Amino acid sequence: MTAPVSEAVSSRRNRWHQSTLSTLLDGCSWQYFLTYVLEIEGGVKPHAAVGTAFHSAVELHEKGRMQGRDVTLKEMIEHAEEELAAVIEDEEMFAKLRAAVRNWWENHRDYLLKFTPIAIEPEFTIPLVDGARPIGGYIDGVYRDDETGRYFIVDQKTAKDFSRWKDAEGHRFQAAMYAAALVLSPDFPEITELPEMRYLVVRTSRSSRANFEPARILDIQPDLEDVRVLGERIRIAEKMVKSEAFVRKPEWILCSEQWCPYYEGCMVTQELAGTPAQVRLRLGERQQLS
Numbered sequence: 001m002t003a004p005v006s007e008a009v010s011s012r013r014n015r016w017h018q019s020t021l022s023t024l025l026d027g028c029s030w031q032y033f034l035t036y037v038l039e040i041e042g043g044v045k046p047h048a049a050v051g052t053a054f055h056s057a058v059e060l061h062e063k064g065r066m067q068g069r070d071v072t073l074k075e076m077i078e079h080a081e082e083e084l085a086a087v088i089e090d091e092e093m094f095a096k097l098r099a100a101v102r103n104w105w106e107n108h109r110d111y112l113l114k115f116t117p118i119a120i121e122p123e124f125t126i127p128l129v130d131g132a133r134p135i136g137g138y139i140d141g142v143y144r145d146d147e148t149g150r151y152f153i154v155d156q157k158t159a160k161d162f163s164r165w166k167d168a169e170g171h172r173f174q175a176a177m178y179a180a181a182l183v184l185s186p187d188f189p190e191i192t193e194l195p196e197m198r199y200l201v202v203r204t205s206r207s208s209r210a211n212f213e214p215a216r217i218l219d220i221q222p223d224l225e226d227v228r229v230l231g232e233r234i235r236i237a238e239k240m241v242k243s244e245a246f247v248r249k250p251e252w253i254l255c256s257e258q259w260c261p262y263y264e265g266c267m268v269t270q271e272l273a274g275t276p277a278q279v280r281l282r283l284g285e286r287q288q289l290s
Helices: 009-013 018-025 029-037 046-066 073-085 091-107 169-184 224-243 263-268 276-289
Strands: 116-120 123-126 135-138 141-145 150-159 196-203 215-220
Touching: 009 029, 018 029, 018 169, 018 224, 029 276, 046 073, 046 091, 046 116, 046 150, 073 091, 091 150, 091 196, 091 215, 123 169, 135 169, 150 169, 169 196, 169 215, 169 224
Parallel strands: 150 196
Antiparallel strands: 116 141, 123 135, 141 150, 196 215
């Protein structure tokens, strides 16, 4: 289940990832169309780039631990900054990145040191629903609690605040997808029951306030009903894509210039608005002119 950490849009087009399902079914299906069907280049998303660099630093630390090598906080920050510098130059984003790495080091590192890492960033492509694309993606970490012998999944998250992280219920489908993938994967024969998901969330800011909470750990145990619902969501998504039932969703919380790379063309100039056929025609004409 090993593969490069970076996952291209074309790869997600050929398998269902939690983010693609969520964008299509819970968010803006039109953004899904522009991203994964037309594969329009959306440019760098600064906050996503911070998250990617943060994950790379944690991966460096945990893979080092598996190899018997201690990775320092300084090494983590330098590695993360190098990753971020390759895509953007924005000091505000660098400050958020450093804050996230420090919050992880001070709050989540000792927690993880109690457990044995089994795999860091394993990739999976597993068939779940007959006649549908497989599920796929990358799991931040698979760990074993040596005291109980139980396995669990860790997913690292960065967040501006904890408004979306009051509990893990809103992230149950991701837990179900990853847990099902591990049970079905031939690479983990020792995992025969759906493992628990533990979300390790860190803030992208620092503060000396007494009530400031820099990090949070949220647990959720997916069950067979969650997997059944996940399968039904995949069936619905397949029908939507086949029939091109894509619509804009201006009321979506992430429909903004900050979070959507297509916002101007979709909501301002209308160049990326209309029917799928109309957008394809406009893009084709623009390509011919260029």
